[in-house]
Amino acid sequence: MHLNRAIAALAGLLAALALAVPAHAIDIEQVYKFYCAQCHGLTGKGDGPNVGADFPVSPRNFTNAAEMNKLSDADIKNVILDGGPAASKSPMMPPWGKTLTAEEVDGLVKHLRKLCKCKGKQG
């Protein structure tokens, strides 16, 4: 009897603990900094530390609204998931579909829209 009560109490405690831990929230700026900034630059200007003279193509400048407006959100998402070649772009842009979660990819699309201060091609 006592043991059952102890187990019930323990189960209750664990449930309370699970509730106390905040839901996994992604910090998209950290994700961007970690995976994208070395090429696209911290502020998105395409001037990350990885980009040297031997870099054959410049990473997209995300603050260039005219260029970024040529892409729909779906276009951006595809390039992030499948890499440059999937959109007839350079393989210097790696695919991230196996690395990032769907939530992170959606967050990055929104983050890039913030950097360009543009809405992109609709549809």
Ligand code: HEC
């Ligand atoms: C190793 C360097 C590198 C990293 C890391 C990188 N990119 Fe790129 N990215 C590039 C290059 C280079 C291009 C330009 C390809 C071209 O124009 O042919 C590009 C292009 C893009 C484009 C397409 C823009 C367009 O005009 O079609 C998007 C969107 C993009 N990157 C998003 C990201 C995101 C988001 C991340 C992080 C998850 C990231 N990139 C990480 C190098 C990189």
